[in-house]
Structure formats: C-alpha cells, structure tokens
Amino acid sequence: MTADRWILALEAGELVLPSGPVLVMHARGDADLGALGDVHCVQGFAPDHDRLAARGLPVTPDLPDEGQFAVALVQIVKAKAASMGAIVSALGALAPGGLLLVDGQKAEGIDAILKTVRASFAITGSYAKAHGKLFWLTRPADLPEAALGWLAEPIETEEGYLTVPGGFSADGPDRGSELLVALVPQLVGRVADLGAGWGYVAGEILSEQAGIEALDLIEADYAMLTAAAANIDDPRARFHWADVTRFQPDAAYDAIVANPPFHIGRHADPALGRAFIAAAARMLGPRGRFFMVANRHLPYEDALKAAFGTGRLLGELEGYKIYEAAKPKRQTPTAKDASKR
Incomplete structure (x- = not known):
C-alpha cells in the first residue's frame, strides 16, 4: 500500500511543516497522521470518526471553538461544495502564515479544486503520487473575498426543509x-x-x-x-x-x-x-x-x-x-x- 502523500512529500524533503498544532479536516479513519505531530481531527462521518477515536486520536464532528493551528490538512471528498467549504473553514482556523495542505485523488476532483484555489491563492508546492495530488499554500493575513464564498449556505426546499450543501440531495428531495x-x-x-x-x-x-x-x-x-x-x-x-x-x-x-x-x-x-x-x-x-x-x-x-x-x-x-x-x-x-x- 502506498504511503499517504504528505508522508512521501515530507520524506522527499519537498514539504516542511512549521511547528505547532495540526488540524485535519475530513480525516479518514485509516489516514496515517503520525508524521504530522499534534493533530486534532474533524470528521462528521460516523464510521471514520469511530475508527479515529478507536486509534486514540482527538476527533470531533465540528471545528474546535477556540485556538489557531499552525498547519491544516484537508482530505477532500467527492462533493466539491463540501471540500471547498472545508478548505475555507481550515483557512479560518489557521493562524496567518500557517500552512494549508489539500489532498485528494484525481477521481475525487483534486485537479478541479486546485484550479479553483489557485485562482485566489499562490500555491507554494504540490506533490503528485498514486493517482492523486497534494498541494499546499501559506495562509495570508486577509482571506480574499472569493474564498469566503466557498462556504455554501443551506438551501430551503419548497417543502420547507433545509438541506446540506454538498450532501446527498442538496437541491431538494430525490x-x-x-x-x-x-x-x-x-x-x-x-x-x-x-x-x-x-x-x-x-x-x-x-x-x-x-x-x-x-x-x-x-x-x-x-x-x-x-x-x-x-x-x-x-x-x-x-x-x-x-x-x-x-x-x-x-x-x-x-x-x-x-x-x-x-x-x-x-x-x-x-x-x-x-x-x-x-x-x-x-x-x-x-x-x-x-x-x-x-x-x-x-x-x-x-x-x-x-x-x-x-x-x-x-x-x-x-x-x-x-x-x-x-x-x-x-x-x-x-x-x-x-x-x-
């Protein structure tokens, strides 16, 4: 099994992490996070959340209320809206000058996400391996307005239900x-x-x-x-x-x-x-x-x-x-x- 891309990038010397706490958004249950140091995982999908907790990793379904992170890793998901929302949430949790990592498979749409992020931020580096890509950037002091728009708002259906952006049947009942x-x-x-x-x-x-x-x-x-x-x-x-x-x-x-x-x-x-x-x-x-x-x-x-x-x-x-x-x-x-x- 190929190691996670951030491990390979660290071992190759292409990626250097600043010291400090690390936020992992959409953390997957089998992700190898040991090389990242002091991690806090955010995972709202119960099977992955339970696997992370069973491994002894700090994990919550929501972002922590307080604290700024030196590094944030976003593992993208199939829904672009959910991935972009996680990216802007991670940027908000980073201290200015902190490092944002975004990782995903080509089949999950990592190239399209990279293109969107690159339109608003200077990409510091990238590492491609195993049909996927990891890219990273430094968080500026002020986030561009376009990035703030990545956090999608819930939709209210004709029946009066609120849906979840990027989730199943987000436009209304299937x-x-x-x-x-x-x-x-x-x-x-x-x-x-x-x-x-x-x-x-x-x-x-x-x-x-x-x-x-x-x-x-x-x-x-x-x-x-x-x-x-x-x-x-x-x-x-x-x-x-x-x-x-x-x-x-x-x-x-x-x-x-x-x-x-x-x-x-x-x-x-x-x-x-x-x-x-x-x-x-x-x-x-x-x-x-x-x-x-x-x-x-x-x-x-x-x-x-x-x-x-x-x-x-x-x-x-x-x-x-x-x-x-x-x-x-x-x-x-x-x-x-x-x-x-």
Whole structure:
C-alpha cells in the first residue's frame, strides 16, 4: 500500500511543516497522521470518526471553538461544495502564515479544486503520487473575498426543509424518497429511518401518520443529522448519529424505512445497500416490516431473500423499485430484550 502523500512529500524533503498544532479536516479513519505531530481531527462521518477515536486520536464532528493551528490538512471528498467549504473553514482556523495542505485523488476532483484555489491563492508546492495530488499554500493575513464564498449556505426546499450543501440531495428531495413516502402504508409502533439524511422521509411520514409512537432517525453524516434535527420538531422523532450497520437499538422496531446510499466516493457499490438490508433484518422484531426504495438497476433481490422470509414489490416507477419485506431472519436480541431474560 502506498504511503499517504504528505508522508512521501515530507520524506522527499519537498514539504516542511512549521511547528505547532495540526488540524485535519475530513480525516479518514485509516489516514496515517503520525508524521504530522499534534493533530486534532474533524470528521462528521460516523464510521471514520469511530475508527479515529478507536486509534486514540482527538476527533470531533465540528471545528474546535477556540485556538489557531499552525498547519491544516484537508482530505477532500467527492462533493466539491463540501471540500471547498472545508478548505475555507481550515483557512479560518489557521493562524496567518500557517500552512494549508489539500489532498485528494484525481477521481475525487483534486485537479478541479486546485484550479479553483489557485485562482485566489499562490500555491507554494504540490506533490503528485498514486493517482492523486497534494498541494499546499501559506495562509495570508486577509482571506480574499472569493474564498469566503466557498462556504455554501443551506438551501430551503419548497417543502420547507433545509438541506446540506454538498450532501446527498442538496437541491431538494430525490425522487426515490418521494416515491417511498407516497407508497409506504400506515405504520404503527416503533419505526426507524436508516440513512435518514436531512430528514425528508421521516418528516413527511411523521406529518402524515398518527399511529407511529416513535421514529428513530439513524444517520452517519453529522451535518445531515444536524439538519434533520432542525427540520423536524415532532416530539416522536429521535436522532442518532451512528453507523447504520453497527447501530444497536434499545428495542426491536415494528417497521423500518430506508433509501440506502449506494456510493463509496464516486463509485457505485451495492454492498452498502446490502448492508442496510442486513441491518434492518437485525433491528426488526419478528413481525416487523421493512420498506426500501432503490434504483431499478441495483441487484438487491438476493439480499432481501437472504435476510427476510417474505417480500413483495410495492411499485416500479420512474427507474425505482419500492420493496416491502417481512419475517426477518437470524434475529439478534437487542440490549433491552436480553435484559428481560
């Protein structure tokens, strides 16, 4: 495995770091940060956050409230708006004269980001390796006005929801979620929304269905869940920042809804949807039902058959399939269920 580019650049003598604390934005769970010194990681994606914390690294989902950093490293993500927002946030956290590093793969759009940054700042150096690039610059005393515009504002949808710039479905509810809301039947009892995003599916279902006792929104993206909490004021809603595939409810659910993600970075990966299906089967009670929407081309039928005893297609519309599945297999007792024994 090729070492991270900042390590290679340091070893080659092309990059020299000033002394002082280091901020790492969008820090990835497997990133080798030891060469950077005294780091503080910012990561709002629960799986990466948990991996960093397990390694003993200081990590928070938001920028620290106080303090200036000598160095800031931004690991870009697939959404350019999110990456540019992280860059300007990192610049704001740097002391004047501090060093900003930006790293990413070509497939993630690092060249386009470099072009945008170069239009406003003098680039001090760059290092290309392993189908990606690291570049760096010195923070000036005053940030140019153009850079301040990189911090995108949330959009308010026609339905009154606030979305997350650079996040999934940032311009409004995606069609798959709209179809899921339209076709899901009346639900009762304890309900969960896996991968709840900024809260559209949960918010619409809560507004339409009085039989729901509680609805847990489970979302790995901290910014998304924060938006969902701002969007939904129904007292039945509960918000959980967690990796869906590892989340353990305090009691089994009566119903679960999901519009699973199917990308890692810029690449489609149906394994994510299959993991959501397995998680739903694990979290449901014996009589629980699972409702899922997915792009028509994604091969989820075998995973549904493996995880559930029965299932049916509620609809196939506009390139989407909406499934209902029941009789979850391989039930795992929840913490509350185990305590009753």
